Amino acid sequence: MAVRCVLLLALAIACTGCGGPPSGEQPFLTRTYRTADGSTAHYVLFVPPNRDPAEKLPVILFLNGWGENGNDGLRQISNNFGGDMWRMRAWFPFLAVCPQCTYNAEWTPGSKNAELALGVLDEAIREFNGDPDRVSLTGASTGGTGALNIAVANPDRFAAAFPISTAIHISPQAIPGRPLPIWNFFNAGDSSILVREARTARKRQYEAGMSPLVTEFNQGGHNAWDAAYSSPALYEWLLQQKRGQSDPFAPYxxxxxxxxxxxxxxxxxxxxxxxxxxxxxxxxxxxxxxxxxxxxxxxxxxxxxxxxxxxxxxxxxxxxxxxxxxxxxxxxxxxxxxxxxxxxxxxxxxxxxxxxxxxxxxxxxxxxxxxxxxxxxxxxxxxxxxxxxxxxxxxxxxxxxxxxxxxxxxxxxxxxxxxxxxx
CATH class of the missing domain: 2.60.120.560 (Exo-inulinase; domain 1)
Structure with missing residues (x-):
């Protein structure tokens, strides 16, 4: 299934080409990012078809999980978010930025991979008129852990975070200034360690006066991303989030x-x-x-x-x-x-x-x-x-x-x- 998805998305991206804005049924683009040390990395963008170039787009930064690491610039969207974006392409309103983590590495704050993610995010926002006040951060599995850690390390950059299939290892007090809106998704039948840590972190957040959304799907396995990324409720919620916006009812x-x-x-x-x-x-x-x-x-x-x-x-x-x-x-x-x-x-x-x-x-x-x-x-x-x-x-x-x-x-x-x- 993952291979078939890679081929379909590869065809979609090939049809779009590497230059010029997308149109009609071809919303995917590839880009090459040049780092400060002169090395290059490929990444994928989803740009809403028939967008108004004068209108600022809400932005999602997606970080892939361990199984999609590499350097081909495509595999990162092969197993979860890429397929969902393709199925929702007719109405999906977000500029999505999808870098790829290198082999045997994670999205650790301060690492080359984390700097790559933030660099391609800035580049995409400039090129496609992304709204810097409506940038959300997500990832699946190790990508979800990276999303939370990068959000903590950069508390003034993001409007929301929605990690998938990951335990939350950060303290509720780690994000200064205001609680970052978070919606965490995981399966009740995932590994016992992940489920226990996710539930414990949830309670700690509540005890700290926060009230993040948490969806615990009543299903087994590690794959909570298919259900999460296909949820219209998630995207409605994201469109309501804005950087610096506070919950008028907090603390709880x-x-x-x-x-x-x-x-x-x-x-x-x-x-x-x-x-x-x-x-x-x-x-x-x-x-x-x-x-x-x-x-x-x-x-x-x-x-x-x-x-x-x-x-x-x-x-x-x-x-x-x-x-x-x-x-x-x-x-x-x-x-x-x-x-x-x-x-x-x-x-x-x-x-x-x-x-x-x-x-x-x-x-x-x-x-x-x-x-x-x-x-x-x-x-x-x-x-x-x-x-x-x-x-x-x-x-x-x-x-x-x-x-x-x-x-x-x-x-x-x-x-x-x-x-x-x-x-």
């Missing part, structure tokens, strides 16, 4: 299960349990709710909800006058999400966001600014600035529907002033 309070259960209240007879140091689990098959103190201003709540056959989860909002709105999440062949208010449909959830729901853990994010609600499901914007018929202040509840014995929540993060609790 990470409520470990025991703390969350202690601070939030459950209905009479509705006991919730801390399952280890990650999970909040309602026992039994009856309906159970765990409710926050009242929010007294703008707020955000991020939580993971487990879905699967027979699973359902609900996040409810209610006011002191009895008004109530519920975001119901049910896994089906297409996914199903619905926002209801007082038993009636309040607004239609984006259909693509519904299909973003998947078996296993789902990242659910609700935030309210000036009384208007926005919702993200696994990074996809499901609702934006919806005005709900609720009086201020409001409380939020995690709800396990009746008849479901397997629903669990984890990694509860909260931002905003609440009655009886600190930000």
């Amino acid at each position: 309070r990470f409520l470990a299960p025991q703390k969350g259960i202690a601070e939030w209240t459950s209905e009479e007879g509705s006991h919730w349990l801390a399952d280890g140091d990650e999970f909040i689990a309602p026992p039994g098959d009856s309906r159970r709710e765990l409710t926050s103190p009242a929010f007294t201003g703008d707020w955000a709540v991020h939580v993971d909800a487990q879905l699967g056959p027979g699973h359902a989860a609900t996040v409810a909002l209610r006011d002191a006058q009895g008004g109530r709105a519920e975001l119901g999440l049910v896994l089906s062949s297409d996914g199903f999400a619905e926002l209801t208010s007082s038993g009636k449909a309040a607004v239609t959830i984006d259909a693509t966001a519904q299909r973003a729901l998947r078996r296993g853990w789902n990242d659910i994010r609700l935030q309210s600014s000036q009384g208007r609600l926005s919702v993200l499901l696994n990074g996809w914007r499901a609702l934006t600035d919806v005005d709900l018929p609720l009086a201020w202040p409001v409380r939020l509840s995690l709800v396990k529907p009746a008849g479901d014995v397997r629903t669990r929540f984890r990694f509860l993060r909260v931002s905003g002033a609440m009655e009886g609790a600190n930000r």
